Structures are given as structure tokens and as C-alpha cells.
Amino acid sequence: MSGEFKTPGQSGLILNEKLLWESGRKGRSAMSPVVSGLPPVSLPPDLAGDGPDWPDLSEQQVARHYTRLSTWNFGVDTGTYPLGSCTMKYNPKINEEMANLPGFVKAHPLLPAEAVQGELRLMYELEQFLAEIVGLKAASLQPGAGAHGELCGMLMIAACHRHHGQNRSKVLMPDTAHGTNPATAAMCGYSEVKVPLGPKGFMEYATVEKLMTDEVAGLMVTNPNTLGLFESELHRITEMIHQRGGLVYGDGANLNAIMGRVDLGRLGVDVVHYNVHKTLSTPHGGGGPGAGPVAVGDRLLPYLPGPRVVKNGDRYEWKEDLPLSIGRLHGFHGQFRVLVRAYAYILSMGPELKTASDLAVLNANYIKEKLKDVYDLPFDQPCMHECVFTNAKQAAARVSTLDIAKGLIDLGFHPPTIYFPLVVDSAIMIEPTETESKEDLDAFIAAMRQVAEEVRQNPETLHQAPARTFRSRLDETSAARRPILTGDMG
């Protein structure tokens, strides 16, 4: 047993673990007791209840429970995680330490401004950094995640049109858009006007020009788009939209490709959101919390959520008097401790954020070139931070994109994003990010090629994959047919 191995996938020592409440016994505790030393107080019997029936466990039982569960999980710290459009870059550990500083953890959000000058300074400076990185004027930190940033942006666009007496009911939606875009537009009462993809993999001016009427509030656009391609006609499109009274929403899911390279102000974007858990390295946490701050240009600046942090001399204060603001979008000031991590990351990188984008694009192009002989590449041209393949070369062997993904799991890699974008049939969308080393990319490329070889030799193994995980392929159909959503259901 030397250290020789081709891929990280191995079967290992994996322990079973019961459900939490199957281990509990009344009278145990994993926590020091809390007693007030004061006389008991009783509540009126019509209001009083028994409290939740949660299991009582010892400290070691809780520690083992979650440690065992964690071994069934795969994170960026475990291995390569090339989920397209998700930007699974390394999450720096110093950022965790900074977000957990007691002064941040224990800060009450309604403390007077004089008590929280450091926190307000951080918010103020971060807003400035976020505006600078994309070439816009100002930012708001309130939105709770990317989709919430979208909602913020579209509410601002709606408020701006309302303020100018415009009644516009539609939004232009490229067919490469993430599902959150049309869902957000619908929440704001807009119907979508679909913009078909041009032959080169991005929107064409002439197409959009025909669709842009005075009923259209604006365009929602992801650039680079979800095929990993730069929208090369967008600057002309935004100019035309502005001339016709529309506004442009930029979905910032793919900002990791363009930091320091592209100026969204020059490009004509009025508002863009950041996914700080993508571009700015904060951990995704198995589903959040993210943060979705928005940056805006002059047109939408008066509509930013409030209250806002302002600097008065050398003091930071709250400004509440914002007559055109869309109002509050978060219970307090946004996902503050997530934003601390983003602030720490920006300071760690400084202007070299551009290098991060450059190397993210380099990594994606490297993978694209090394795999395009074995996987179908529908748009064979230089890509940005991600590249999109399909299973067309494997389909004849009755191997689906899902099978390819599950085969990769057995080799020790998280699969790429699959079946998205919808404009490509059975897409395999790969985004390596800049933090993967050449050795890791080479190992991933070798694994993708090994799967392609397996399709030729023995496709049945892929239908059975994954075979080396704690659980084999899970039955999602029956889960949806008869939902069991808690331990107390059938």
C-alpha cells in the first residue's frame, strides 16, 4: 500500500449513525445547566405549554453524531468541486477567524452608532470596494443572498419606473438565464419576454432591438452568460435599452470571470448583485448563508435600500431619510458576519482580484482544451471562467449526463453542474475556479477521460454509479411522490 493512486476516490472507513432522537434519553445534557437563582414565575395556564420534545443527549453523543455525519459530506476542503455557476473557490481560514471575533459575534444590531464604529466602517468601506470592483457608484449590503440581491435590483427598477410615471410590465429574459431571474421578475409582477440565444452563444443586438418596446422595464442579463461566454454585443444592447427608457439588471453570478477586466458602468449595467459566497470566497455552508449585496450606477442610486451607512467627518452614522429608497430588505443590516469574510478576502487580494479572474479563466480554458476531444463542446471557442460540454458523444451508449456525474463521484470528484443551462441539451457545466492547482486540474481531466473510457468499455458500471459512497444512487422520485419531511411523518 504505497501512496500510488490515480484518483482520490476510495472506499473508506465509514460509520453508520442513527437519527438524533434515536440516541436520546431524558435526563442527559450536553450543556451546563442555566439557573437564575430567583423565585419561579408561572405563566397563565391558557398560554403555558410543555416545550418542544427534543432529545436529551450527552456532549460526546452530540460530538460523535455530527462528526460522523460530516464524514458523509464532500466540501471544497475535501476535493475539487467544479460546479458550474457556483464558483466553489477555496474559503480562506483567516476569514473564519475574523468573522468569529467576539466583538462581531456579540454586537447587538441596535447599539448606538458610537458603540459600533468599527462595524459601520467595515460596512461603509465594503460598499465602496464593491462599487469599485464593478465600476459602479454605490452599494447596499442588505440582500441576504444572490436571489435576494436580484429581488432588490428588480424592486429598485420597478420603483424607478413608478417614480417616473412609467407603467412597464415586462422584462427581457435571455434563455441562458438562471431560474432565479424569471422567478424574481415574477415576484415583482413582471412577465418575461424571452430573448433567444444567437448562433455564437450570446444575445444578438438585432434580436433584442426587435423585442424592446415601451412596455419593457428592462433586461436581466448574466455576463459572462451561463455558457461561459462573454455577451459581446451587450454594450450596444444596453445603450439601445436606455434610449428606449429601460434599465439593465446585471446578474453577478459570474463576476469571478471579469474582476479588473470589465467595467460594468461602461457596459451600461444599472444594478448588479454579488454572490459573495461565489466571487468573494465566503463558504457556501451547504446552502448558505450567502450575502447578495448590490452595486448601482447613478440612475438607481436614490432607490437603494435603507437605512444606509454614511461617513460624517471621521464618524460613521446611519442615514434613514431616504425618500426614494425601496426600504428595508433585511431584519437588520444584512448578513454581517458573511460580509466580514468578503471584506477580509478583498483586503487579502487587493487589486490582484484581477489575477484571480485571469487564472479562473485560464483554468477553464485549460480544461476545455483537454476534454474537447472526448466530450461534445457545443460552442467551441475561448471561454471565460466556465465551459459547457454535453453527453452527445456518450448518448449512443445510453449513458446520460447524470450517469457521467455519478461516475465522477466514484473517482473522488464533485460533479459539474448538470442539465443547466437549458439552452444546451444535457449540459455538463464545468467551473474550476482559480484556486485549483494544475495538478488538481490534471487529475480532474484524467477522471473525466476515465469516465469517457468507461462509457466505451463498460457503460453499465456508470448506470450503477456511485458504488463507493456511503449511500448509492438515491430514489428522488419516490421521495417526491410520498414526502417524508420530518422524523414524525410516516
Added chain:
Amino acid sequence: MLGPSEIRGNLLNNWSVIMRYLPHTSDDVKEMLSAAGAGSLDDLFASVPPESRRLSPLNLPGPLTEWDLRARLENMADGGDWQVFVGAGSYAHQVPALVPYLAGRSEFLTAYTPYQPEMSQGTLQAVFEFQTLVSRLTGLQVTNASMYDGATALAEASLMAQRVTKRSSLAVSELVHPHWREVLSTYLAPRKDLELLLLPADAEGRTDYSALASLEKPAALLVQSPNFLGVIEDLSRAAEAVHQAGGLLVAGFSEPFAYGLLKSPGAQGADIAVGDGQSLGLGQGFGGPGLGLMSAKNDLVRQMPGRLVGRTVDKNGRPGFVLTLSTREQHIRRSKAVSNICSNAGHCALTAAMFMAAIGGTGFRGMARANLELAEYLKAGLLKIGFKPLSPAPTFNEFALTAPAGFAQKHEELKKSKILAGLPLSRWYAKFNGAWLFGVTETRTRADIDAFLAEVKS
């Protein structure tokens, strides 16, 4: 073709500082450019038209070393050393060391949303357990995998109630957290079809439901208990009133610990419960991230926003977990989805589950009791020195009192000693001018309260 030194010289000026996050050596860059058929990194951006390009370098401080970064941020983290006798939607509670330690495991922290269930059974089982524990707290059968925070959960619950009832008007208690009501208004701004009725407080500091009758076909009644004044609402009466009119009761809460002692929202007739789970092991964090909680009756699940984890089996018949009922969601249904929410507060939900596991049902109830006892002790102490009750109704760990003359000045003076002695309710309610909101949790002892009362009296 650029040589290695030129690549480094051109683009990687601060190489040694940023190296820790970027693994590329100049030889790597050279080999990879060559494989990609590009002469330089600039070549990779040929598809960006000149009109879209950035003209100047990024004007940002840094790059900083880890050591310089730590020094800068340690100096900025200054919000933790005040004595705060206020809750108002954010609560200081003890958290055992076990919880942040386990939550920090990178297998959980650095994973994505569990789209590939075979690689994320840890997250999925933990969220399934979270859904179960929260359902037992709220007394409602189904709970989602979380929302951003309590305020957005309330806004989403009102949209959900509109979908379920196919009605548009809403009645909201003015004693729902003012910030939460503001978020609701922000969400509803583009909705032209909507009637929003604000229900006033009665003399007891509870919501007066009598105006509800004036609303034709309400979709929902939104009440918070304990409410913003700390008063425990009679949710059973609220449920009766809104159910008679054919609408749903949405019961909110900002302090889950209250339900260590109170009847659950479900047991009192709520159809949907929403709250913030910040109290469950998360720290206050200057207001975020919190944890949006949402539970509902089982028959409403198909209109529920957010992720849901369900139990299933694998190919070999062994139990396992997956994300389910995703036909409600944006990535499948797009403009027909029930919400646009994608990432939620997953890691906060995991942390809260760890906290609930650590404290257990017995410990939770004990800690809730301590909160109630300490709050009553503080209330009695303030009444003794000239404060008057705003309402006689029972409260949990927060309450509102009318202050004696001169207290506003005392409040300002105490700030100099880093003491936050309540918040003036006039900040949110003109009609409660002269009244103050106080709160206390088990993080303060009887001796702390005695010292505080002495300061207020002096």
C-alpha cells in the same frame, strides 16, 4: 509567447502575498496558456469588446498579509463589550463551545447546496433533523430548510398565504417587529392588487383583532408572539378570528426560547409559523446572518417556499435523504416558482440543529425559565424605582415600561459607561412616547441586574 518572468512581472505584482490562494507558478501559467492556444492572459479576454473593458487598475487597498489583516480587523471588532438590556429581535444567549466547534467542520462549511445527494448525506440528514426539531418547536407538521431571516420569512409567508387562499388582502398587527413590517412592505410594493390593514394595539399591549371584520376576504392575519412589546399574544383568539373569515393565521416570533414555556403556535391554531432562529446558537453578529424559520400545516407544503429535505432509499434499499418537492422551486419552475429563493441560511440551520441537540428539550425549558425569572426580576426592580407598566399582560424576556421623568437623560449618561438601558419605543411608535423596551437573558445574573438597577436609580 511570453516567458515566465514576463508573465509574473506583467500580472502578478504581489505574487508572494496572494500566492496562498493562487497556486499557479509562472511555469504552470506558461504551460497552461500554451495548452489553451493563448499567447498571454490578455488573449483570453479577446471576446471582451474594448467598449466594455475596464480602463484603470482596481483602486483597492491591499493585498494584505494574513498578519496585517488580522490586526486591522481585531481593531474594528468593537461591538461586543456593552451591557445591553435590550432584545428587540436580537438576543444574547449562552452557546456551548461544542456548537461552533462542530459547525466549523469544513465538510459542512465548504459544501454547496446538496444537489448531489450521494456526496452530501451529512448535510441532508442534519437538515432533515433540523426540520424535525423545528416542527416540534412550532407544533406544525412541515418545516423548510430555512429562509434568510425572520423578516424575510414573514414576507414569504404572507405571499404563501395569498397563493393558498387565492386572496390578496392581509391584516398585520402593528406589534409585529417594525423592521419585519418594513420588509413586508418592501416585498409587497409592486403588488397593485393588495390591501394591507394595520391592526392596532389594545390597552393590554395585545393586538386588537376587531378591525379584521372590515377586511373582505383576508388571505392572512400576521401576528407576532411575544410581540414587539414583549407581550404574549392570545394566538388562539387570533386563529379563531381569521379562520372565521376564511384566512390563515401566520404566527411570527423573534425569540424561540419563549416556546420553551408557551403553547406552540401550531397548538394554538396557527397555519404557518415564521420566526428568527438567531437565539439558537448563532450569536448576534450585528444582526446577521440570522436564521429564517418557517413551518406550516402539511396540506400547505406545495405552496411553501425554500428547500425541503425528504427521506428516501438508495438503490440497495438503505435509508437516505434528498432535496425534494423541487417542482415548487425556481431552478425547475422558473417564473411559475413559488419564490425566487435559492441559497438560504443552511449553515445557520445546521448550527441551530447542533444547538438544539446540545441543549435538549429539558435544557431548553430550563433556560427559558431562567429568562422569564430574570426578566420578571428586572421588571419588578424598575417598577420599584418609578417606572410604570405599559400593559399588565404577561411577558417573557422583554417588556415595555413608561419611564419616570429624567430617564431619557439617564439613558444617555449610561451610554458613557457602555450600558444600553432599553430602547425608546417612540423610535417606532409615536403613540408610545415615553415608553421604553427592556429585555434581559440568562447571560446576565441577578447581581448584574442589581448593579444595573443601582445605576438607573443613581
